[in-house]
Amino acid sequence: MSTYKRPSLSDATRGRILFGGDYNPEQWPEETWQEDVRLMKEAGVNSVTLGVFSWAKLEPRPGAREFGWLDRLMDLMHDSDIGVVLATPTSSPPPWIGRLHPETLPRDEDGRVEWWGSRQHFSHSSAVYRRYAAAITEDLAARYGSHPALTMWHINNEYCTFDYGDEAAAAFRRWLQDKYATVEALNEAWGTAFWSQGYDGWHEILPPRHAHYMKNPTHVLDFKRFTSDMLLECCVAERDIVRRHTPRVPVTSNFMPMWVGQDGWKWAAEEDVVSVDIYPDPRDPFGAQNGALIQDLTRSQAAGGPWMLMEQAAGPVNWRGVNHPKPRGINRLWSLQAVARGADAVCYFQWRQSRQGAEKFHSGMFGHAGERGRTFQEIKQLGGELALIGTEVTDSQLRSDIAVLHDWNAWWAGAQDGRLSSEVDYFEVVRAWHRALWEAHLASAFAHPEHDLTAYKLVVVPQLYLLTDAAIDNLLAYVRGGGTLVCGFLTGVADEDDRVRPGGMDMRLRELFGVRTLHEWWPLDAGERAECDGFRGTLWSEEIEAEDAVVEAVYKGGELDGLPAVLRKGGAWYVSTLPEPAALRALLADVADRAGARPVLDGIPAGVEVVRRGALLFVLNHGQDAVSVDVPGDHRDLLTGASVTGSVRLERYGAAVLAP
16 A cells, blocks of 8 residues: 655755745856855745756757756755746757757647747657656756755646647547547547548548648547647656656646646546646736636635745736836745645746847846846845745635636637637626625635535526536535525536537536526627616626526616526526626625635725735735725734834835735
């Protein structure tokens, strides 16, 4: 019987908040390293990520190993008491691999090769790529596994490669054979009787490449599942290598925020530490809410435990149409927001801003302005403050009485070409519901629809077009057990094969919500509104007939005049449109209050976020103006050392971390 216990983020933090970022010293003369260390110590940096894009330097030609520079760097970090998150460099293969082995290069759906000269230019299905990736990972693990600077492994970087080439085609066929066993079962699942698409043998099946018209949606859905699984196979293969050498060193691979290409629930189950990169637009009026959404999702992927903010920007990025710097205080505020919502590591891309290459205008902790630059001065302030609160907050958790259900499979299926409305964007619908909860000061977590939901007082489903039978049974059991469920439109329409369920919504859900008949879906045009009792709906409306349900709101005017817009049957609510923001916020706040889920404090001003993590109360002002927030009792602000009684005043983008 195995006694192996997976390591966790706490094995790396050791009572501190990790603070630092990607360090790419190979871009600089070696004499710069000592200056970097001096500046890092001045800024309170205690962790750096090394080697993310170093494969060409480590292996400049097949089989060569140039480890000397990394040996010196690892020793320097250890001597300076700076821990190292060591990356496998496999996200950017050296040019010689593509030149010698063109089959390792991915192809897009039109058959065009993605050549070297950027990054992520690898076919996840290529045995040659995987062999080279395993070899460099093996040698890194053998050489540095016992190095005292090593605190964590970082596998690859932002896995995101799609491949429609021949290597992927062969792997896709094997994946399908494992799933369906017979071509007949695949034809049934894919509905290939439509448009004469029936397959006579596995050899006929290709990735969903460029086609004359709409592609088979279940074919596309399975290819998305396959792509996520192939990337995960690459990740797990490297993870297993480093784990064999260092079983007590935690392993991570960083997610991009709410990225469509990975089944994040499945991936997170394979990681010791869940990490994410978050880059809200500082000009986005809902940037803080978008950050909170990603933070809540990442914490939930980590099963409620601490997680790692692997990357953020200290200033502007370089990949938006217009790349704005962060106003004074925003970097500090959003970093503390991440800690409030469960992060025990606050890191950046990157330490020193590059002078060359594609990301030389992407900010760094130490930017082009140098030591006197505002960005670096703010980094120093933040590093000092994180050191003050680290021992008080690390390993603590925050409680959420509300779960927002999310599933990548439902996202993938709902995004098919033949959908009823291209105006309906799954992520934006989820964001709207999360924003309503955030603005109502209600703490929420995310959950998969098949997760155990019994701990939550309220479960909200913004939209889950695809639901498995197990997920539907789980929702029914939750409500029958006394839980409160609020469900948005276009949910439970299809099964796991994207087969529309009889009635347009699963019969069990129709009975749960009191929907006798769903006659028609009535999507709305951009800018169109559906008038309802006391609010206006956006994006969508439905022609439904109620049975044994309380009609909480009806449509007013037009084809749907007098028909139900919002239904309630016992503890189950169905919302057949997307109410405008204020109305959705009021609806969810009211239902949450009835269910016993309430804000941490009463009377929180608009624009202020209050989060309780463990014993600490984080009070964050996202507004442009100073504000006072009532905080009953006596507290000590860990950031300033000041005593706080009754209320705390926060300046523009100000923050307080209050201990009892």
